[in-house]
Structure formats: structure tokens, C-alpha cells
Amino acid sequence: MKKSILLVEDDASIAIVITAALEAEGFKVDRCDSIAERDRLLADRAYGLMLTDVMLTDGDGIESLGRVRLNCPQMQVIILSAQNTLDTAVRASDTGAFEYFPKPFDLEELVRTVRQAIGSSHNAEGSGEASDEPQALPLVGRSPAMQAVYRMITRVLRNDLTVLILGESGTGKELVAEAIHQLGNRAQGPFIAVNTAAIPAELIESELFGHEKGAFTGAHARHIGKFEQAGGGTLFLDEIGDMPMQAQTRLLRALQSGRIRRVGGTEEITLDCRIVAATNRDLVPMIAAGQFREDLYYRIAVVPIELPPLRERADDIEALSRHFLALAASEGLPRRSLTAAGAALLARQPWRGNVRELRNFIYRLALLARDEVIDTSTIEPLLAGDGGAHTPDDGEPTRQADFGEALASWLAVARPQPGALYDEALAAFERPLFLHALSTTGGNQLRAAQLLGINRNTLRKRLSELDIVPEVALAKP
Numbered sequence: 001m002k003k004s005i006l007l008v009e010d011d012a013s014i015a016i017v018i019t020a021a022l023e024a025e026g027f028k029v030d031r032c033d034s035i036a037e038r039d040r041l042l043a044d045r046a047y048g049l050m051l052t053d054v055m056l057t058d059g060d061g062i063e064s065l066g067r068v069r070l071n072c073p074q075m076q077v078i079i080l081s082a083q084n085t086l087d088t089a090v091r092a093s094d095t096g097a098f099e100y101f102p103k104p105f106d107l108e109e110l111v112r113t114v115r116q117a118i119g120s121s122h123n124a125e126g127s128g129e130a131s132d133e134p135q136a137l138p139l140v141g142r143s144p145a146m147q148a149v150y151r152m153i154t155r156v157l158r159n160d161l162t163v164l165i166l167g168e169s170g171t172g173k174e175l176v177a178e179a180i181h182q183l184g185n186r187a188q189g190p191f192i193a194v195n196t197a198a199i200p201a202e203l204i205e206s207e208l209f210g211h212e213k214g215a216f217t218g219a220h221a222r223h224i225g226k227f228e229q230a231g232g233g234t235l236f237l238d239e240i241g242d243m244p245m246q247a248q249t250r251l252l253r254a255l256q257s258g259r260i261r262r263v264g265g266t267e268e269i270t271l272d273c274r275i276v277a278a279t280n281r282d283l284v285p286m287i288a289a290g291q292f293r294e295d296l297y298y299r300i301a302v303v304p305i306e307l308p309p310l311r312e313r314a315d316d317i318e319a320l321s322r323h324f325l326a327l328a329a330s331e332g333l334p335r336r337s338l339t340a341a342g343a344a345l346l347a348r349q350p351w352r353g354n355v356r357e358l359r360n361f362i363y364r365l366a367l368l369a370r371d372e373v374i375d376t377s378t379i380e381p382l383l384a385g386d387g388g389a390h391t392p393d394d395g396e397p398t399r400q401a402d403f404g405e406a407l408a409s410w411l412a413v414a415r416p417q418p419g420a421l422y423d424e425a426l427a428a429f430e431r432p433l434f435l436h437a438l439s440t441t442g443g444n445q446l447r448a449a450q451l452l453g454i455n456r457n458t459l460r461k462r463l464s465e466l467d468i469v470p471e472v473a474l475a476k477p
């Protein structure tokens with residue numbers, strides 16, 4: 001199978017010479033002379049390698065390379081340039097390009113490098129067709145809205161600026177934070193995510209800054225907080241709009257001084273992490289209402305990145321759906337394909353829960369569809385919410401279908417470890433079941449065990465293994 005190369009070069013004579021040399025080596029070469037044409041070709045086909053000039057008819061080929069690499073992470077890039085300045089070289093290497101060839105160059109050496117680059121590419125078999133395998137970098141989507149997001153991401157890769165990611169729930173804020181980490185200067189360090197809304201107000205300082213042994217009742221040992229854990233890497237503060245006021249003040253102080261102190265400690269610890277924060281709340285009215293500190297807002301919103309809701313980037317729904325089908329197959333669900341009509345139907349849905357809802361829906365489809373090929377007839381009943389995709393021929397939903405759907409939704413988020421699927425799925429199933437039995441019986445374990453039809457000691461043992469404290473669980477709203 002021929003390996004495909006995209007040559008982006010506006011000097012026709014150079015382009016002809018390179019094309020002839022590469023075709024003689026058995027490569028298939030597509031050629032274009034502008035960034036716009038390049039982006040069109042990349043949106044259509046997968047290439048093993050791109051050779052690109054810097055000064056193109058419609059702009060600077062390097063400036064937009066970060067975005068290209070986000071979209072096509074497995075494609076190798078070789079840069080050709082007549083601007084033999086240090087600046088161009090640094091910019092070229094900053095994009096992670098495989099090689100930089102100042103013009104004029106030795107054609108034989110270029111061909112040799114192309115062979116090496118293609119050999120080192122994960123996509124060495126580059127057939128020219130879009131791959132069905134999940135991509136190494138998980139951000140999928142080439143809509144103009146996502147291109148704008150990619151552009152913003154590339155602006156923060158070579159610095160430590162604080163980033164605030166805004167967007168409705170399920171739009172991919174955490175994924176963007178991970179991409180910034182993975183592609184940025186701190187990729188070798190840890191990525192530590194904290195959901196600030198999930199930590200009780202009284203524990204937030206100890207969670208973020210850590211505490212010393214004996215700092216408060218129950219502090220039996222020294223605890224290293226998230227800021228320190230993220231040393232050398234990235235600290236992702238999720239749901240920052242839901243952080244209690246007092247914790248906001250402490251966070252602001254830490255960010256302003258660049259130092260923290262563990263609760264109950266005296267040692268000053270210098271911060272060494274990039275902060276990426278995210279929220280689905282609209283912080284500006286919250287500032288006006290006195291619910292969010294204005295000074296903290298300006299401290300974290302140095303580079304705001306706004307993720308649009310999925311309904312505003314319907315162009316991406318087909319690619320996302322295919323990506324999730326491939327992902328589901330790689331996690332052991334049946335391999336499925338999607339017809340164009342099926343994809344178009346999915347693209348018309350509002351997806352109020354955004355990419356997360358689409359992802360869960362696709363996993364349900366993968367699990368419940370009867371045929372390998374998913375068409376509108378499979379999607380429509382599931383959209384209607386009646387579980388019909390799995391119904392037997394008489395059209396009656398089955399009781400198993402309900403659990404099947406729940407399982408598919410769970411698989412979409414839980415990502416169980418290979419070899420632990422049974423234990424993890426069983427625990428996920430038992431937890432709500434036991435809570436249901438306990439709440440039905442007012443927390444009486446004997447009656448709950450009778451309702452379940454299991455031995456009381458078995459119930460007690462499982463509750464303890466699952467860390468369910470009936471009094472605490474039932475006290476929750």
C-alpha cells in the first residue's frame with residue numbers, strides 16, 4: 001500500500017522536483033500551495049507525513065502548525081524554509097516537527113529523511129483513509145469552533161500562563177486541560193485534577209495545600225496537598241465557580257504569592273505548577289452577585305478558552321460518533337459502523353449534555369444495536385428513549401435492555417481496568433442496589449437483607465467492602 005505525503009509548497013519548480021523524487025520512491029504525493037488548501041486536504045484524508053514550506057501564498061505555514069498537529073497527531077511534519085533564521089528554526093522545532101530543512105537542500109538527504117520520518121510514524125501504513133482506531137490525542141473535531149480552541153491551546157504550550165476553560169458541562173473542558181498538559185512544557189510532570197466542588201468546604205484547604213500531622217482532629221499523618229502533588233506539572237482546578245468564598249481567598253493568596261503553607265505548618269513551599277481552571281458557571285454575574293472574587297477571576301482568566309456547546313459545532317458530531325464507536329470497540333464492545341444517514345440524524349440532535357451525552361449514547365448504541373451497521377432505524381428508537389434498539393422482533397422492550405443501557409453508560413465513563421471488569425461492574429451495580437434496599441427499609445440492615453434475599457452478614461460485609469456507611473449514605477439529600 002502506498003504511503004501518502006502532503007507537500008505544501010508554492011514554488012512550482014521545487015514542488016515538481018520533490019514530487020518526482022518521492023514518487024520514484026513509491027510514495028503517493030498530493031500537492032497544494034496554500035494553508036487553506038492544505039487544511040481542506042487534511043480534513044479529507046489522513047497522511048503519514050506533511051512536507052511544508054513556511055512562507056505560503058496565504059500566510060505563515062508554521063503559525064498554524066500547532067493546530068494541524070492537534071488534529072493529526074500521528075502525522076509527521078518536515079519543514080522546508082528559505083528563511084534560515086534562528087527564529088524560524090526555533091519556531092519549527094517548537095511545533096515538534098520531525099526535521100527542519102533550510103533551503104537550498106540536498107534532495108537525496110531530504111528523501112532519506114522522509115523515509116526515516118515515515119518509518120518512525122505510528123501511522124506508517126498511511127493508507128490515505130481516515131483511521132477507525134482511536135487517536136493518540138483524544139480531542140476530536142475540525143469545526144471552525146474547535147479550530148479556534150486549538151489556536152488558543154497552541155498559544156499556551158510554550159509558557160506557564162494560567163488558563164481558564166469555560167463551557168457547558170460535558171463540552172470537553174477536562175480533555176482540553178489534559179491536551180494543554182500533554183503538549184506543553186510540563187508534559188513530563190504530573191497532571192493532577194481536583195474537582196473543587198466535590199470537596200467539603202472545611203477540607204478544601206487541606207486538600208489543596210496539604211496539612212501537617214496533628215494540624216486538626218483526625219490529621220493522623222502529614223498530607224501532601226494537590227498543589228505539591230502537581231509539582232513540575234499541571235494542576236487542574238475543575239468547577240472553580242463552585243469553590244466556597246473562604247477557599248477562594250486562600251487560593252488567591254497562594255497564586256499571588258506563588259507560595260503555600262500546609263495547614264498547621266510553618267514551612268513556605270514555592271509553587272511549581274501550571275494552573276488550569278475550568279467552570280461551567282458564568283463567573284461575571286457571580287462576581288456582581290458577590291459569589292466569586294473579582295481579583296481571583298482576573299488572576300485565573302489570564303488566557304480564557306471557551307468551549308462551545310456541541311449544538312454549535314454540529315459538523316463535529318459525525319467524527320465524534322465514529323471516534324466513540326472505535327473507542328467502544330477498543331474497550332471490548334462489539335465493533336460497529338455508522339451509515340451516513342445515521343450520522344446525519346445524530347448531527348441533528350440537540351445533545352444538551354454535550355459530548356458526554358453523545359459519548360454515552362454511542363456506547364449504548366454499540367452495545368444494544370442488533371446489526372453491525374448502525375442506521376437511522378437503530379438510532380431512532382434509542383433516541384426516543386424506549387430502549388427499542390435492543391428490542392426483540394415483537395418490539396417489546398426487555399428488562400435486560402434496561403440494565404444493558406445502564407451498563408453501556410457506565411462503561412462509557414468508568415473505563416474499568418482489564419481483568420477487573422467483573423468486580424468493578426458488580427460493585428457499580430451493588431452500590432445503588434444496596435442503597436435502594438436500605439432506603440426502602442429506613443436503614444434497617446436486617447430488613448434490607450431480607451428484601452434483597454441475601455444473608456445479613458453478607459450484606460454487612462459487602463457494605464463495608466464498598467465503603468457504604470448506611471447512616472451517612474441515607475443522610476445525603
Ligand SMILES: Nc1ncnc2c1ncn2[C@@H]1O[C@H](COP(=O)(O)OP(=O)(O)OP(=O)(O)O)[C@@H](O)[C@H]1O
Nearest residue numbers: 138139140168169170171172173174175280355356
Ligand atoms: N473533542 C472531543 N473529542 C473526544 N472526546 C471528547 C471531546 N470533548 C469531550 N469528549 C469526551 O466527552 C466526555 C466529557 O468531557 P469532559 O469531562 O472533558 O467535559 P467537561 O466539560 O470537563 O465536563 P464537566 O463540566 O461536567 O466536568 C469525556 O468522556 C471526554 O473524553
